[in-house]
Amino acid sequence: MRLLRIVPDDTKFDFMRFRRISFPISAMMSILAISLYFFHGLNFGIDFKGGTLIEIQTKAGPADLATMRASLSALGLGEVQLQQFGAPNDVLIRVAEQPGGDAAQQLAVNKVRGALGSDIEYRRVEVVGPRVSGELLSYGIIGLMLAILGILIYLWFRFEWQFALGAMIANVHDLVLTIGFMSLTRIDFDLTSIAALLTILGYSLNDTVVIYDRIREMLRRYKRMTMADLLNISVNATLSRSIITHVTVTLALLALLLFGGQAIHSFTATMMFGVVLVGTYTSIFIAAPILIYLGVGTGRDQPSRSESDRP
Amino acid sequence: MLYFTRWKVVAILCTVFAVCLFAFPNFLPTKMVDSWPKWAQRHVVLGLDLQGGSHILLEVDTKAVRKEMLETLRDDVRRVLREARIGYTGLVVRGNSVEVRIREGQNSGQAQEKLQTLSQPLGGILSATGHRNVDITSEPNNLYRLTLTDPAILERVRQAVDQSIQIIERRVNELGTVEPLIQREGSDRILVQVPGLQDPTRLKQLLGKTAKLDFHMVDSSIPAQQALQGHVPAEDEILYSASGPKTPYLVEKRVLVSGADLTDAQPGFDPRTSEPVVNFRFNTSGARKFAKVTQENVGKPFAIVLDNQVISAPVIREPILGGSGQISGSFTVQSANDLAILLRAGALPAPLTIIEERTVGPGLGADSIAQGKISSYVGAAMVVLFMFATYGLFGLFANIAVAINVAMIFGVLSMLNATLTLPGIAGIVLTVGIAVDSNVLIYERIREEVRAGRTPINAIDAGFSRALATILDSNITTFIAAAVLFYIGTGPVRGFAVTLGIGIITTVFTAFTLTRLIVAYWVRWRRPQRVPI
Numbered sequence: 001m002r003l004l005r006i007v008p009d010d011t012k013f014d015f016m017r018f019r020r021i022s023f024p025i026s027a028m029m030s031i032l033a034i035s036l037y038f039f040h041g042l043n044f045g046i047d048f049k050g051g052t053l054i055e056i057q058t059k060a061g062p063a064d065l066a067t068m069r070a071s072l073s074a075l076g077l078g079e080v081q082l083q084q085f086g087a088p089n090d091v092l093i094r095v096a097e098q099p100g101g102d103a104a105q106q107l108a109v110n111k112v113r114g115a116l117g118s119d120i121e122y123r124r125v126e127v128v129g130p131r132v133s134g135e136l137l138s139y140g141i142i143g144l145m146l147a148i149l150g151i152l153i154y155l156w157f158r159f160e161w162q163f164a165l166g167a168m169i170a171n172v173h174d175l176v177l178t179i180g181f182m183s184l185t186r187i188d189f190d191l192t193s194i195a196a197l198l199t200i201l202g203y204s205l206n207d208t209v210v211i212y213d214r215i216r217e218m219l220r221r222y223k224r225m226t227m228a229d230l231l232n233i234s235v236n237a238t239l240s241r242s243i244i245t246h247v248t249v250t251l252a253l254l255a256l257l258l259f260g261g262q263a264i265h266s267f268t269a270t271m272m273f274g275v276v277l278v279g280t281y282t283s284i285f286i287a288a289p290i291l292i293y294l295g296v297g298t299g300r301d302q303p304s305r306s307e308s309d310r311p
Numbered sequence: 312m313l314y315f316t317r318w319k320v321v322a323i324l325c326t327v328f329a330v331c332l333f334a335f336p337n338f339l340p341t342k343m344v345d346s347w348p349k350w351a352q353r354h355v356v357l358g359l360d361l362q363g364g365s366h367i368l369l370e371v372d373t374k375a376v377r378k379e380m381l382e383t384l385r386d387d388v389r390r391v392l393r394e395a396r397i398g399y400t401g402l403v404v405r406g407n408s409v410e411v412r413i414r415e416g417q418n419s420g421q422a423q424e425k426l427q428t429l430s431q432p433l434g435g436i437l438s439a440t441g442h443r444n445v446d447i448t449s450e451p452n453n454l455y456r457l458t459l460t461d462p463a464i465l466e467r468v469r470q471a472v473d474q475s476i477q478i479i480e481r482r483v484n485e486l487g488t489v490e491p492l493i494q495r496e497g498s499d500r501i502l503v504q505v506p507g508l509q510d511p512t513r514l515k516q517l518l519g520k521t522a523k524l525d526f527h528m529v530d531s532s533i534p535a536q537q538a539l540q541g542h543v544p545a546e547d548e549i550l551y552s553a554s555g556p557k558t559p560y561l562v563e564k565r566v567l568v569s570g571a572d573l574t575d576a577q578p579g580f581d582p583r584t585s586e587p588v589v590n591f592r593f594n595t596s597g598a599r600k601f602a603k604v605t606q607e608n609v610g611k612p613f614a615i616v617l618d619n620q621v622i623s624a625p626v627i628r629e630p631i632l633g634g635s636g637q638i639s640g641s642f643t644v645q646s647a648n649d650l651a652i653l654l655r656a657g658a659l660p661a662p663l664t665i666i667e668e669r670t671v672g673p674g675l676g677a678d679s680i681a682q683g684k685i686s687s688y689v690g691a692a693m694v695v696l697f698m699f700a701t702y703g704l705f706g707l708f709a710n711i712a713v714a715i716n717v718a719m720i721f722g723v724l725s726m727l728n729a730t731l732t733l734p735g736i737a738g739i740v741l742t743v744g745i746a747v748d749s750n751v752l753i754y755e756r757i758r759e760e761v762r763a764g765r766t767p768i769n770a771i772d773a774g775f776s777r778a779l780a781t782i783l784d785s786n787i788t789t790f791i792a793a794a795v796l797f798y799i800g801t802g803p804v805r806g807f808a809v810t811l812g813i814g815i816i817t818t819v820f821t822a823f824t825l826t827r828l829i830v831a832y833w834v835r836w837r838r839p840q841r842v843p844i
Binding site for chain 2: 003005006090110113121123124125126140143146147151155158192202209213214237246248251258259260261263268
């Protein structure tokens, strides 16, 4: 049986040469993502903003959004958003957080229930009060920070500090771009998004560590090679594994995206972007070459340059 | 790397088999498993998002607790000073303290001594913390300020949570639901999870009521309307009716008998009007008090007050000596039943507020399970095919390892009686990705070693030993992320972290033992001349 070979053996791509292009591109993309975050903002879900989210299914035929909108906006509950969610008889209703504390949120739910009548199945009702939403947001941010810190410390123990710093820069870059993606696509930013970000962080690091492991091995084996050559060999050696792994992860994510339903749709979409698109690019074009700038093996370039100076 | 001692092989296979065995009960009918011994009755619990149900987070109203403590403190100050016959003026609650001014010419030393008796060490003698419940400061002009300390308030809130949990348990159990979960969250919160509930409205009504029932005399010396416009007597207060048009009642503040004296409450019907009512019975001391009051007040109205609202205000026709009575007040069958439940369970020590609610209907839960299944099957099938296409026989080995890996995840989840949520299923699907990656790392490394000119067995050996170090490093970093997720996450997110974390552990385990074992046996059996990848 002939086996599938996505990446041919012994590739010799000069990935390091691309750093003069990839670094400016990444810098620009990061700035774009950050400005998206600041000027376009994230579409905070009720976990972090507080308020009410109700998913309903009309029992008789497709939902009449216009009538529902009219009867709900007559309740005086401030901003009420209606959105079709999957099938034509599935509707997602978002009610903004009510002024007047936690009890007021419950009152709003009862009003909505009253206005929608009885010919409806309540598939999901989520009410998050003002205090809980504030706590969830701060826990989420603290969690991300803790994860980055914990991983940094681990890498610092296992490798040298330049590797830990390089991995962190690469992975913060991934997170920043993913947040930009979430801002651009207006995906609901909720607790699941934090889970997605942390998983992207984990995967992206997984990839980075595999390449760094190889770089460390090469550094011990080839004492006289220039840093750029050494990084190229390392990335090429792990290239086949990187691609195959990403294909399998993509296949798994694709199944979740297509058949996993609406509830985890934004989660898988975010993962798809963060792990597949950004993660692969980062570990090859950012995480590896950044080691040159961080001064790993600075002593090496001296003899090799003098070698190349020779006629 | 390819040599295993006999006992190691046995240990590996036994571990794998035992862990997988724990996953087995999940696929058997519940009835069969129920007859097993307790330790074997372990299974994966479906999360609320999969089986439907309500997750409700309640918070004790700390402000109300503090207000009550301050009022009690004020009453205590009054009692202590009166008992010692010390004159005072201006006894008020201000902010977090009670202030009192001792009259000129009184023995201020004695006053201070008496007030000092109100300041008790917290936590009794055994667990003395050095904190006191009240700090007393004296200021010029004989002004004394008694301030509640924060530890005292915290302690009371903690007690209120403990009592509330017991009362909520009694209330929720009356709903007849399966396996409700009621537990403390932090210092002032209670988490209630009730699976399989179609409509949480009734649950929320049962949770949200303090259910403080008191019997008061109605003051009929002046009509309530008049008192409302003019002056409410100091010993009275205005309360409104609970249902129907909002009717004011002028009610004495003094409690005749309280709901704490009830021993039983049952819904029933009034034999004359056939309206739903609640029949109740007092304990001995309550019955005695109630008999005395009704004997003394025949012909006068009294008020049955629930959570500061008057349910009804009947006139006492004859002394009630038997210690049982009836509450009527435009109930429906449901509301009479609910009130009986609340009265039997007892009153909450402080009001509870719902600060978070997440309810999933059974329809959505079933859909989510179906979607979870389809996506796992499709994802697994695609990955299995791809691995076989890429690595052939070794791909088959990898697929066997990954399948056993997933079985082990279910085994560990069952062992822990862990909760499986929809994000948890996503975690398993992603674990399949990670598990495959460990095999990819090993095989790619073997191929490299072959290209570097090693003999097949040498290459396989070197491939394993080099790749395993990398697998360990890369998985530990992902595990750190999962651990943080578990620590900070709630509900569904925590479910994701659990499966991801367990998946990483089983992945590393299978990569280090099972995959190696399979390949080792294959090498010993075939003595390959070339590596088939």
